[in-house]
Amino acid sequence: MNESLNTRSMIFTLYGEYIRHYGNEIWIGSLIRLLKEFGHNDQSVRAAISRMNKQGWVQSRKVGNKSFYYLTERGVKRMDEAARRIFKLQPAEWDGRWRMFLYTIPEEKRHIRDELRKELVWSGFGSSSASLWLSPNHLEEQVELLIEKYDISEHVHFFIADYKGPHENIALVNECWDLDEISDKYREFIKMYSERYVIDRSKIEQGKMSDGECFVERAKLVHEYRKFLFIDPGLPAELLPDAWPGEHAARLFSDYYKTLAKPSSQFFEEVFKEGNELTNKDNGYDALQHPLLIDRG
Structure with a gap:
């Protein structure tokens, strides 16, 4: 199994992508079933969620002999911050300070x-x-x-x-970040996912890609793109070089994500429903209320 798809990281991805939009809570049995799609076993899922509990990211509650896990306030804030940055398609405006x-x-x-x-x-x-x-x-x-x-x-x-010199603001950027390295990472992402996007879009249009396969590919896509949170500070346009590949990567990610969204959400809901019914609780979720999927006009 690809080491980058470790169990704990994938659980974070599922909370950010789905669970927090579906009542913020999931039965451990449903979580195990979902992670099975990526090759993770029962033991690794239980160990990872236990670590996340001890670290203050999630808490648990019991319904009978069933364990449910939900994001803590700290976990929700981290997921919200990550979502704002992942799904930001344009560089931020800068106040010059x-x-x-x-x-x-x-x-x-x-x-x-x-x-x-x-x-x-x-x-x-x-x-x-x-x-x-x-x-x-x-x-x-x-x-x-x-x-x-x-x-x-x-x-x-x-x-x-305010920066008063004697150099330009870009000098501070170059001292703090290696934009060439970040740019190379974005080009690698574009090269890797451009072809996949075309192939998967065609397969979905022809009905040759299952909901489960879409679910796996969407999670992998987000998991890979999320790595930029750790290397790209999201600089304003004024401080970026011309033809910054981050914008191309963001558009590709957005288009690919939207293509996979409906079938992958349907798969998640099928697995999620069983655990949700155990609580006799209506979490008021909406299948496609994700920041990237809402038409902003």
Whole structure:
């Protein structure tokens, strides 16, 4: 099995893609059934969801002898943030200012430093030195949450500032991020998925692709595209090079995703329904209420 499709990551993908739009809760039996489509067994699913529980991403409740898992508030916020960034098809508008985050975490809290760095990268910050992190994006809310989460208010400083030179703003970008490397990753994605998209679209139109196959391909597509959250900070257009391949990749992802959406959602619903009926509970879900599938006019 492809190591990149590890069980925990796939569970996050399913929560982000489906479960949070279907009442935010799923029976462990349904989750095991869904992950079976990707080659994950009962034991690996139970171990992964247990780790996520201990890490504060999900919580469980019992109905009789059945266990149901739902995203915590922390988990919902992470899924919402990821969705906003994954399904953003255009670069953000820039106010011309930089967000600067500095910290001096004492040695006795060094375990926090590693976690904090990962969170800052996830949020879209780049680093020009060991403890100075920069972003042109509006990340004030994310910074507040990080300070609160790690209880580090006495060890950090946060500024919103104008860059006065002596170089251009792009110099800061080049210090913090390797745009050539990110660009290469986007081109790899485009090369890999352009052909798949054409083939799968044709198969769906001819009725030669099952709902289960569409479900698997949609999850793999999102899983692969989600990796850009960890390498692409989502810079404003003013700070990107001409013909930025990220926009092409975003359009390809959107078109492919929409093509797979209806049959894959139908497959999910069939598996989900059994566990949902165990609770005698109407979660008020809507099959296609995903951010990318709602017609914004």
